[in-house]
Amino acid sequence: MKKFMLFFVPVVILSLLISGCNQKVVQQTQPNTPPNTPPNTPPNTPPNTPPNTPQLNLPMSEPSQQNNNHYTIVQPTVKSSSPISATELNNIKNTKYPDIVAQVGDTKITGVQLTAEVAIKQNDYVNNLRKPQTESFYEKVALGQLIQSALINAEVKKRGITVSDDEAKASLEQTEKLVNSWPDSSPAKIAFMQTVKDAGFNDITEYINSPNTINAVKSTLAIGKLRNLITQSSADRHNSGNVWDNYINGLINQGSYKIFIPVDIKGYLQLEQQVVSGK
Secondary structure (H helix, E strand, O other): OOOHHHHHHHHHHHHOOOOOOOHHHHHHHOOOOOOOOOOOOOOOOOOOOOOOOOOOOOOOOOOOOEEEOOEEEOOOOOOOOOOOOHHHHHOOOOOOOOOEEEEEOOEEEEHHHHHHHHHHHHHHHHHHOOOOOOHHHHHHHHHHHHHHHHHHHHHHHHOOOOOOHHHHHHHHHHHHHHHHHOOOOOHHHHHHHHHHHHOOOOOHHHHHOOHHHHHHHHHHHHHHHHHHHHHHOOOOOOOHHHHHHHHHHHHHHHOOOEEOOOOOOOOHHHHHHHHHHOO
């Protein structure tokens, strides 16, 4: 059986086709990384990705969502810069939170997912940014991203936005060509291929042909269509990052979700940007 959570790191390359939430934060967390550089790429690695592929901190990719009693369970997101091992993520245990910590429509967010997100956030701020924060900070931004992901996917569904298998396969084929164009000694290629193998695949061709991978990319590209729809309909469409951030903030502030633990996610995007920028 392929390890479910490990789809996130490879799929995030495809996710870079989408300008999304927290773009400002991620650009600031990778000051030595050239623009348009693939995820898992160390600083000073030459950019090899196609143009117009911004670096993102994505809460978006939700491969092969699992159903449980007619509820959709949101899958945890993995930030591309996180060096937390796949084994660690797959072995995450919830020892603090209730089984369900939040709900967006029929989508439930579990304590295990929040535990994983908190661990990823803590790792980012302690080991990557060298800016350790309080546990309440990690909980706020982690739960905020999980709820944000569910809200975005609910909007995609409500608007009837779809992506065909052919669209997803075409994007995956581009990813395969991109990865194959990197030298075998490239740290990015080594990291990518190791993640693919850790997920239980023999090679990238097997990975991109996996139904779970195709479903993940369909979800990611659908969010890209939503983003384009939102930004193109805005009078400020030339400032797409702000338009998208404002749209996300609107979803969060409307409060079309339930939280079952004492964590307030409102303003989490701004809080994280302030901490990263040192303001």
